[in-house]
Amino acid sequence: MTTSVVTLVTGLQGNGKTLYTIDQVKQLSEREGRPVYYHGINELALPWTPLENPEDWPDVPAGSIVVLDEAQKAYRRRANGSAVPRHVSELETLRHRGISLWLITQHPMLIDNNARRLCGRHLHLVRKFGAQASNVHEWNAVRENCDKPAGRKDSIKRTFKFPKAVFSLYKSAEIHTVKRSIPRKVLMLGPLLLGALAVMGYVGYGKVVKPLAAEAGVEVMQAAPGKPAAAAAAPGPSGDRRERAPMTTAEYIAAYTPRIPGLDYTAPVYDQLTQPKRVPVPAACVTIRRGCSCYTQQGTRLAVDQHQCAQIVQTGFFMAFDPDGQQAAQAPKPAVQEVASAVARSEPVAAPVQPQQIPVQVVPVAVTGGPKNRQLTPIDLAAFPEDNQDRYAARRPFER
Structure with a gap:
C-alpha cells in the first residue's frame, strides 16, 4: 500500500470513499502499529482517537495517522492574499514528523489551493448503479477534473468491493441506503439489441439463405408468425425428386449443419447416404x-x-458376425461340402488335381x-x- 504523506480521497455521496479510507487506514495502522486520529466519522467503533477540532491535527504525536472526513470544512478555499492558517502551512513540513494525513471530500476543488497542491496521492471512487463495489481511480497528484470520464482515462484503475465487516465499524447515512438501480437507457439496450438481431436475420435470409436454397434446388418457406414451422423430411440422396413439404429457413439450415463440427457428412441431409455397411x-x-x-x-x-x-x-x-456385410454370402464353399453335395445328387466326382510345385511367397x-x-x-x-x-x-x- 502506498504511504503518501497527504492522500486525498474524493467521490460523490454513497460512493464508498469513507468506507474505503477506514478499510485502508485500519490495515495500515495494524500493520505498522501506528496510532490513528480522526474527525468527522460518526459512531466509529475502532480504538482511534477523535479530534474535536480538525485544525488541531498538527498537535498529534509524530508517526500518527490523521483522517479528516468532510475535509472541506477545515480546508475551506481562501481568498487570494489572505493569511495562511497553521493547519495549512504545517502541510509543508508534514514529512519531517512522519505523519500521514488522509483528507476525504466530494471534489478536490472544494478544498484550499495550498492543501490541494501538497497532496501526493489522489483517489477518486465511482460507484455504478448502486452496486456493492466502486471503481477506484488513482493518480500521484490531484486530478481536478476527476468527475469527468475524460479526466479518468489515464488513471490507475482497480475495483473496491465493499467489505461487509467494515459496515459495522461506523455509521454512514449514504452507503447503506443507496439502492441498486439500472438506468432506463441500459434497460432499453436489450430490446434494441434483439430488434437489431431480428433485422440482421431478415436481411441475411433475403441475401444469403434464399440464393443458396435456389442454387440447391430447394424451396425455402418462412414460418408464419405465431404458427409452428411445417414438418419436412430431411433431403434424401441426390436425384430424389419426390414431393415433400417445403422447409422453413430454420429447418433448411439445420439439415445442412454438421452434428460434429468439421465433418460435413454428419449433417442430417446425408443420413440416407451414410448408412453403415461395414x-x-x-x-x-x-x-x-x-x-x-x-x-x-x-x-x-x-x-x-x-x-x-x-x-x-x-x-x-x-467374430460372430460378418464384419464386411456380404462376405458370408459370397464366400466359396469348402471342398468337402462340394463333394458331399455331388454324392447326394449322384453326380460323378472329379478326380482331385494332382499336386504341382507352386511358388510360395513369404x-x-x-x-x-x-x-x-x-x-x-x-x-x-x-x-x-x-x-x-x-x-x-x-x-x-x-x-x-
Whole structure:
C-alpha cells in the first residue's frame, strides 16, 4: 500500500470513499502499529482517537495517522492574499514528523489551493448503479477534473468491493441506503439489441439463405408468425425428386449443419447416404517393442488398450458376425461340402488335381489363437508407422 504523506480521497455521496479510507487506514495502522486520529466519522467503533477540532491535527504525536472526513470544512478555499492558517502551512513540513494525513471530500476543488497542491496521492471512487463495489481511480497528484470520464482515462484503475465487516465499524447515512438501480437507457439496450438481431436475420435470409436454397434446388418457406414451422423430411440422396413439404429457413439450415463440427457428412441431409455397411473389427493385432496395436480391415488404428490388445494376440478374437456385410454370402464353399453335395445328387466326382510345385511367397502375418485354433492373419507392413520392419520378424512364422 502506498504511504503518501497527504492522500486525498474524493467521490460523490454513497460512493464508498469513507468506507474505503477506514478499510485502508485500519490495515495500515495494524500493520505498522501506528496510532490513528480522526474527525468527522460518526459512531466509529475502532480504538482511534477523535479530534474535536480538525485544525488541531498538527498537535498529534509524530508517526500518527490523521483522517479528516468532510475535509472541506477545515480546508475551506481562501481568498487570494489572505493569511495562511497553521493547519495549512504545517502541510509543508508534514514529512519531517512522519505523519500521514488522509483528507476525504466530494471534489478536490472544494478544498484550499495550498492543501490541494501538497497532496501526493489522489483517489477518486465511482460507484455504478448502486452496486456493492466502486471503481477506484488513482493518480500521484490531484486530478481536478476527476468527475469527468475524460479526466479518468489515464488513471490507475482497480475495483473496491465493499467489505461487509467494515459496515459495522461506523455509521454512514449514504452507503447503506443507496439502492441498486439500472438506468432506463441500459434497460432499453436489450430490446434494441434483439430488434437489431431480428433485422440482421431478415436481411441475411433475403441475401444469403434464399440464393443458396435456389442454387440447391430447394424451396425455402418462412414460418408464419405465431404458427409452428411445417414438418419436412430431411433431403434424401441426390436425384430424389419426390414431393415433400417445403422447409422453413430454420429447418433448411439445420439439415445442412454438421452434428460434429468439421465433418460435413454428419449433417442430417446425408443420413440416407451414410448408412453403415461395414463394422470395424481388430483384423490385425501386432506386438512390437513400443507396445501392442490393433488395426481394422482398412489399416486404420483401433483405440484398443494394451491389455486387451495383448489378449487378442494371445487368445484370438471370435467374430460372430460378418464384419464386411456380404462376405458370408459370397464366400466359396469348402471342398468337402462340394463333394458331399455331388454324392447326394449322384453326380460323378472329379478326380482331385494332382499336386504341382507352386511358388510360395513369404507373407507377414499376425498369429492369434491357441494351439488348436490358431489363426494367421496377413498384415500389410506398409500400413504401420515403423520404418524398421525387422521388428516384425517374430510375426513371420514361415521363415526359419
